[in-house]
Amino acid sequence: MNKYSLVSLLCLVGAVSAAACGSSNDTSPEPTAGAAGKGGAGAGGSMGGKGGSAGSSGNGGSSGSAGASVEAGAGGEGGTVAEPTLYERLGEHPGIRAKIDAIVAEEVKDPIIGSYFSQQASSAHKPTVTDIKECFTNLLGNAAGGPELYPFKTTSGFTCRAMTAAHATLGIGAGTFDKFVGIAATVLTDLEVAPADVATVGAVLNGTKTAIVDPNVPSGAAACKSPASCSVPVTGDGGAGGDSGTAGAAGAQ
Amino acid sequence: MARASLIRVSIYVASGLAVLTLLVGVLHTPLGRPLLARLGVGCPVQASPEDVERARVKSARATRGTEASPAQPALGFVLDKMTEEDARSWADREHVSCESQRGGSLLTCKDVPGSALSGRAGGPIDELALAFSPGSKRLVNIATAQYGLDGTTAAQQMQDVVASLERQLGKPTREAGERSARYLSGGPLRTALVRYRFTDYQADVTATNLPGKGMMLREHYMSAPD
Numbered sequence: 428m429n430k431y432s433l434v435s436l437l438c439l440v441g442a443v444s445a446a447a448c449g450s451s452n453d454t455s456p457e458p459t460a461g462a463a464g465k466g467g468a469g470a471g472g473s474m475g476g477k478g479g480s481a482g483s484s485g486n487g488g489s490s491g492s493a494g495a496s497v498e499a500g501a502g503g504e505g506g507t508v509a510e511p512t513l514y515e516r517l518g519e520h521p522g523i524r525a526k527i528d529a530i531v532a533e534e535v536k537d538p539i540i541g542s543y544f545s546q547q548a549s550s551a552h553k554p555t556v557t558d559i560k561e562c563f564t565n566l567l568g569n570a571a572g573g574p575e576l577y578p579f580k581t582t583s584g585f586t587c588r589a590m591t592a593a594h595a596t597l598g599i600g601a602g603t604f605d606k607f608v609g610i611a612a613t614v615l616t617d618l619e620v621a622p623a624d625v626a627t628v629g630a631v632l633n634g635t636k637t638a639i640v641d642p643n644v645p646s647g648a649a650a651c652k653s654p655a656s657c658s659v660p661v662t663g664d665g666g667a668g669g670d671s672g673t674a675g676a677a678g679a680q
Numbered sequence: 681m682a683r684a685s686l687i688r689v690s691i692y693v694a695s696g697l698a699v700l701t702l703l704v705g706v707l708h709t710p711l712g713r714p715l716l717a718r719l720g721v722g723c724p725v726q727a728s729p730e731d732v733e734r735a736r737v738k739s740a741r742a743t744r745g746t747e748a749s750p751a752q753p754a755l756g757f758v759l760d761k762m763t764e765e766d767a768r769s770w771a772d773r774e775h776v777s778c779e780s781q782r783g784g785s786l787l788t789c790k791d792v793p794g795s796a797l798s799g800r801a802g803g804p805i806d807e808l809a810l811a812f813s814p815g816s817k818r819l820v821n822i823a824t825a826q827y828g829l830d831g832t833t834a835a836q837q838m839q840d841v842v843a844s845l846e847r848q849l850g851k852p853t854r855e856a857g858e859r860s861a862r863y864l865s866g867g868p869l870r871t872a873l874v875r876y877r878f879t880d881y882q883a884d885v886t887a888t889n890l891p892g893k894g895m896m897l898r899e900h901y902m903s904a905p906d
Contacts, residue, residue, distance in 0.1 A: 477848060524868045532739045533739075533743075535735040535736060535738075535739050535898070535904065536739050536740065536821070536882075536900070537809075538732075538786055538810070538811035538821045538822075538823050539788070539809050539823070540787070540808040541732050541735055541736055542782065542786075544735065602807070602825075602827075605827075605890050605893065605896070606896070608890070609869075609871075609888040609890060609896050609898065612869040612888050613873050613884075613898075614885045616856045616857050616871040616872075616873055617854065617856050617873055617875070619856070622857075622866070622869075622870055623867070623869055625869050625870075625871070626867050626868045626869050626870075627869060629869040630868070652822050
């Protein structure tokens with residue numbers, strides 16, 4: 428082997444090492460969650476208006492298109508006023524952002540989940556906590572039938588990543604993911620979001636589970652203690668992302 | 681001759697790898713991370729204990745109540761006083777399996793019997809997390825989780841925990857949902873919530889219907905410093 432080949436080999440090794448440090452902004456959208464942004468009502472959520480087909484499934488990520496196929500529809504002459512859409516019931520972009528702010532505020536307080544967000548407290552880190560909130564808001568807004576796009580570029584210039592890329596190196600177990608969703612549901616309940624809408628939002632989140640959870644991380648505790656209650660239907664009309672794995676504590680990470 | 685060349689190449693490659701490993705390691709130190717950020721490369725490692733505590737305190741301050749707490753129930757532990765060593769002694773005494781993480785600022789324990797948590801109503805818990813301030817080295821944050829409960833058990837245990845808290849803290853700052861099996865079993869992610877917010881202490885008790893996994897009962901107690 429001559430010295431030029433050796434240099435090339437070292438450069439290749441260096442490039443692989445740098446890539447292993449973390450994922451860069453991956454703008455390639457993944458198979459969509461097929462959530463409400465595509466016209467899905469998700470888990471029992473009432474969409475109002477024309478409604479749509481059922482909700483989340485798939486490998487996370489979300490549609491890159493504006494998924495506003497559930498239109499409220501105006502009442503015609505002598506007709507009834509259409510019910511607000513999920514997007515409208517969540518308060519549209521400002522309302523969704525406020526809910527995301529509240530969810531993140533509670534998630535960072537959890538001793539385990541907080542560690543997945545806290546590095547964003549450093550302004551030297553990308554994405555910042557503001558970036559994450561903007562990404563999350565657009566993800567949910569898009570899924571709820573709003574005009575938001577996902578992936579998209581935040582105000583700071585950060586490009587929101589597909590779920591797999593964003594979480595690939597974090598080693599998130601199933602128990603941690605479930606707890607995250609549980610805390611999100613708690614916050615939404617506290618903010619007086621209707622239970623059916625909480626379920627729909629939860630279906631959107633659960634639709635990303637397979638993209639986020641690392642199957643090599645132990646999910647923790649024993650199987651469901653009460654099999655009958657563990658067979659609670661996941662959705663009304665369609666496939667939400669909740670899987671049928673064991674109940675798990677996140678435990679050690 | 682060929683063997684000598686192979687050995688020489690192997691030495692070069694190994695040296696190169698060592699240098700690159702050192703470089704990548706430096707890039708993950710607090711000194712190197714700003715450079716990584718400027719290069720647009722996300723750093724995948726989890727936050728430092730200081731980062732975690734800073735974020736927790738910031739969030740606590742944003743959500744604190746307006747009055748000081750009359751007590752700070754915390755499953756028999758003492759917030760702002762207990763150390764990790766105290767917690768380990770407790771675990772040994774109670775035969776609880778725990779693991780230290782984040783440089784000793786987090787202790788996670790599994791399958792904790794109710795008898796090991798003095799003053800706690802309700803059954804054994806699947807997961808207990810005890811977080812210590814990296815500055816004061818004192819316990820500042822506690823979270824528990826029980827998974828796979830049926831609606832009746834979750835509602836009853838939640839009611840028991842809340843009753844205990846009410847005796848010590850008075851009426852909750854906030855309640856939402858219903859603490860009943862009928863309500864919790866009514867659909868995915870149905871949640872009952874009880875929340876206390878004081879200037880110096882916060883407590884939350886929640887029961888949530890996790891689709892396909894039964895009910896999760898979660899308790900959270902933490903110090904809310906100035």
